[in-house]
Amino acid sequence: MGSVRKSAWMIAAVGLGLHLLAQTGALRLAFPEAWLMIALATLTSVLGYRWVVPLVAGASLLDALLGARRFLLELVALYGISSLLAAWFGARLRRAYAERKRSSRLISLLVRGQKEFYGLSTRSAVLEALPTILEEYGQGHVSVWEPEAEGGGFRRVAASRSFPQDCHVIAGDGIVGQAFGEKRPVYLSDVRSNPRYLPASASGSWPLCELALPLLEQGEAIGVLNLEYPEPLGQESRQALMHFAQGVSRHLDHLSERSTLALLAELNRAVYSAQDLAGLGERALALLGQVFELDGGSLVQQDGSRLRALAFWGDLAPQERALLEEGIPFGQGLAWEVLRTGQPLFSDHYASEARALPVLKASGVQALLLHPVALPGAQRVRFLLGFQTRRRRRWRQSEKEMLARACRVVGLALEGVLERQRIKTLLSLQQSVLELSPEAAYGQILQTAVAMVPGAEAGSLLVWKDGAFEFRATQGYDLEGLRGVRFSLEQQRAWHDDPAGWQRGLPRIRSSALTEASLETGLPEDKKEQARLEEIKANLHLPIRYAEEVLALLNLDNLHDPSAFDHDSLHAAQLFAPVVATLLHDLRYRQRLEEAALTDVLTGLSNRRAFDLRLAEELERARRYAYPLSLLVMDLSGFKAINDRLGHKQGDQALQAVASTLKKQRRNGDSLYRWGGDEFAAILPHADLEGAIAAATRYHRAIGALEIGGMRLGVNIGAACFPKEAQDAEALLHLADERMYQAKSRKVPLAMD
Template sequence: MLSSAWHPPRLEARALRVRLKPANMRIFLGLLASLLGFVAVHLFRWGDQYGLPWLMVIVAILTSLYGRGWGGLAAVLALALDGWLGGARHLGWSAVLLGITFVIADLIGRDLRRAYLRQQETAAQLSLLVAALEELSGLGSQVAILRALPELLGRHGEGHVSVWQPQPGGMGLVSAVGLDPSAPSLLPERGVVARCARQGQRVYLGDVRQDSDYIALPNSNIQSELALPLLERGQVIAVLNLERPGPFSPRELEGFEHFAQAVSTQLTQLSERGELQFLNQLSTSLDSATTPVGVAERALALLVGALGLEQGWLWMQQGTRMVALAVYGGETPLTEIPYAQGLVWEVYHTGRPTYAQDYSENPRAIPEFRQAFGGVVAHPVFLSNQERPRVVLSLQQKSPRMWREAEQDLLAAACRTLGLALDGALAAQQRDELIALSHEAAEAPVEEVYRKILETAVRLVPGAEAGSLLVREGATFRFKALLGFDPSLKSHVFSEAEQFHWYAGSAQDWYRGEPRVLSSAHTDLKQFSNEEILVSGRIEEIASNLALPVVYRGEVLAILYLDNLHDPAAFGEDSLTVARFFATPIAALLHEVRYRGLLERAAATDALTGLLNRRAFDHRLEEELGRAQRYGHPLGLLVMDLRGFKRINDSLGHAKGDEALVRVAEVLERSKRDGDVLFRWGGDEFAVLLSNTNLAGATAAAQRYAAAIESVCMEGLALGVNIGAAAYPADAKDGDTLLQRADQRMYQAKSSGVSVMAL
């Protein structure tokens, strides 16, 4: 500790001055009574032998109370007085008795004086400590108490007092009285003060010159130093340091230690009371928030203010990203953290809080923010049924910071309260999103409903970053919505047995709609796939997969697959809980969509042939053209007009004509490839949309369809066809022009007497 040459008054000096004063009125009256007794004996001549005891009393009182000096003087004067008044015949005997009285009184009085001195010192020090503690009790914060201590002790007799707090790199000065102005405000991590902070117990140097770590200023006359730890919940948060030109007495050391313990108790009580008040305030504030964002914003505002920090975030895992649910304060533009970067992802994987005194020195720091952050904490916020914290609180300030245990306890309690509030808000959000999805599905096209169901599932189910939805079509299942996978998967059709194999669970769970999780850490996911979809389905990339059979009245209507491509442990019990919550309303929604689809299909289907009708063609052309434009794929169109149909209708009757149309539809169905969509416009006109097909491919398909139609013969009457082919974008950029170009080529084929006309 660095010191100055200031001379503080000493508590012991005050006690000695008290000791030199007459004890009280009773002592004075005792001496006066003894003297009067002695005079009375000689005045009334009651016997010389009765005068000596009164002198012995006077000698005993003065010797026991004031020591040998006053006692010896009293004995000599008493002997002289006794000899003068009583004669010399008993002088020797009187000297012996007075000497014995002097010795006995001195022996007894020595202990009495020591006890009296201790009592006076204790009373004076107790007065000091009680007065200081009374003043401290009116202060409402830790900082206020630490700043007030030197001044309070200075006013009560201690003039060279300072308070220091642990800081990164040493001990920082909080407040001081009598400290030399040239002394530094940061002490190195050595010396009495730092040693006291490390050991958590009193450190006393009776002679600072004997300590090699003591750093004294020139001309300093400090001899002794006393460092006392100030604790908050058992942790050293500051050191009270006192220095003197002389030593501390054992009773002073004991007294100051008790004082430091009393201050520590007050700091602990203040901290506990403050934590309780803060948690009550936090709970009350969060109770009135209705959304996760509202909960996050209120919690951050309170925590940043209570801890004196500069900026805070509440992160929520969304697949392979940590996305900021809310940000409070500061100017750092950080709203998203990629997978496995920074302290937030470390907390996600370990489930334990991380405190960094200086972010720039942390090996897991995000490089672009190393110099922007100082003290940083990342703390998990656990929600119901979570094995891993998918919500993480992070707080920071620009300067380095040492995190006290009381602050860590406060954050732990606050995060528990925050987790409970978020549980309710997230459950309400999930419910509201499903209600909104049901409302949107009532008006949206079927394909759009499938897409919204999948996007909502990926957003709501913890751990999901990609997914797919397969919907039942008769006895098979087909991809209807994809997120994060190749759209070409939509051309694949699967049997229920194939999907049950991929589910890899029991039949009972399959028909109950129980979700299951597969992890690449324990299972080779390739064994459940075929080579055809190994690449487009990214099977080798999937780290974890959650499958949810969507069941309605005992029938599996759809299978929802959710995937994480990075973390084998991405899905936990919380993911399964949300999936189960998701299953029932989605099953009802898919059933409604299926029923609506049946009605729409009936309205869009030709009753005779079972092919889609002209109304469906108009809708499908716009849809397929939009998809082709979006993904940059070509789109082929064939327009067909039968030859010879009128002759069959006129010669064989309408029934045979209808049969001929049915047979044409059948041969077209047998000849189509995956992705071709057949339509009957009406009468003897048909059309085909060919996805991902250019003009050459469309022309080849037209030749195939023409050959199939020309194979139809009704009682010797053969059918023929004229077909016009066109393709986007080679022939047209919009649907009307594309249809017009194909129609023109169909008429050209008819006038030219050929089956197919493409150019």
């Protein structure tokens, strides 16, 4: 600036000299006053407005002394105008020079500052370093603000040393709040004229201008860099500061992405070494909970009509753990809605949620995160990661995106663990079925299917026997009430409702018109209650084929959710089917061997050994379910005469005819036995003494109608009923046998004394 002043004085001296030479006649010039005007303009452009009047007055006096009185007024006006213009232009140049100098200094400072914060590795470190970097520029205040979790205000993260130290929180309706909400810079050239200006301290001096610069992370405002200066900021300075803030935001994006990648890598290492679902959940919860500074969390799985925790982490109240271990009932709370929609939920004021669980509200939960964990390729979500804190918390967009990516990693790991778990379950099933009775094996197969197929909470297994499918195991239904119900192959093919899928043994899902379809395909009307038809919301039906034969039918049901079954359910059922088909084939072969040992060769009825086994089983079942059971012991009359007169061949035909007649007269669920010789027995579940008498009467009449070689048969029957007359198998058999002998001695069909 000193060289400019020297040049101005030299130009002024030359102009004044030329003017004097011309006025004295030493030099001829056309308009000598122009040189004096140049001298005045040069000086006033450097010296400023305060020198305009003295210099113009001096020049006018000089011209008056030199004899230019005739045009003196015109000259004064010309000198004055030119000097004012020169002073105005000089002032503009000086301000531009000063602004350029300040901008250059600021840019140099910002470049140095960017190098400094690029070396910082965390978001908090970057925000805290900004005031230190910028406080070298000017005498103003520099502060960084973050939104509070509640109240709508902003809390101070960091500030320069000149900033009022008693100011920690500001309201959200000022310039900082405007810049944060609109995600754009806001500049006030004079804060005194703007009602939105909020002074940092009542005792502090007010600055003149304020510039609020939003700081973004992944496109979301996470804070505001606020600058207050005692003089206005030029356009270049504002642009430089805006570019600086943009650079800070880019660095925050970079840090966020780097943190996400580091988290995902660590999470990947942690979960892929887990051996079971609980271990996987604990590792994922611990890592994510610590990164996001949360209090506690759980990994939750849909288990039928409940959401149950597989793993816990952190500080959870005992009542919260108890609820999650028992399972959140269907439809209660926010978690079921997250499962239904597949969209995460971030609540920063849980207590005000309409569907908040009372247990969580009572334990003081303030902020809640529920994030679905989807398995690859699955449309239906069955797992959730849940986290909570007992303080209010804002969920940033970058955190939401990081959690979404983390949950994809957890979902991939879950799929691997689930596949290993299913294979292990099937291997265990193969091992255990070999050691179980057929009835227990059917129950174990069904229990495994309900546990293994996502969405299932109840089910039934129907096995092909004697030309029809009949119930052999149920879960969630009354098996005893469904015993005796039989379905033809055509009825079950119609129930499956997919001819091509039936032929290939593929599962199908049905979630509408279940009651109508069940009744139309053979379920008796009076069995609707036992089958809970009105309650079933979704059904997965699986024909279990071995070679070209359907050995059994697996029905898996959900009693609450019409969309419970999805592609993952079909996948699990298809994985289950071939293993179970082999087991059922082996089981049927074993049953046939056992039945051969328990079957009377001549009549095809079960033998005495089978009777002893079945009576014990049926009595135990009747005792468990509290229903009556009756026993009939039958001895043929007239058989010895047929055998003696007509021969053993006719005698054998007589026994076969009796067996065939008994089969025709029995109820579904009743079982018939040939003890040996001409003695028979019948076990009648759900039959009291009156029912036993009715059955005995039918058998007596049917056998009495038989005629072998012109000779008629008769029968003597003894009946006994549990629990009315006997409490165990021995007492029941003894009483029925005694009554049979009484009938025989009295020569009557039935004795009940």
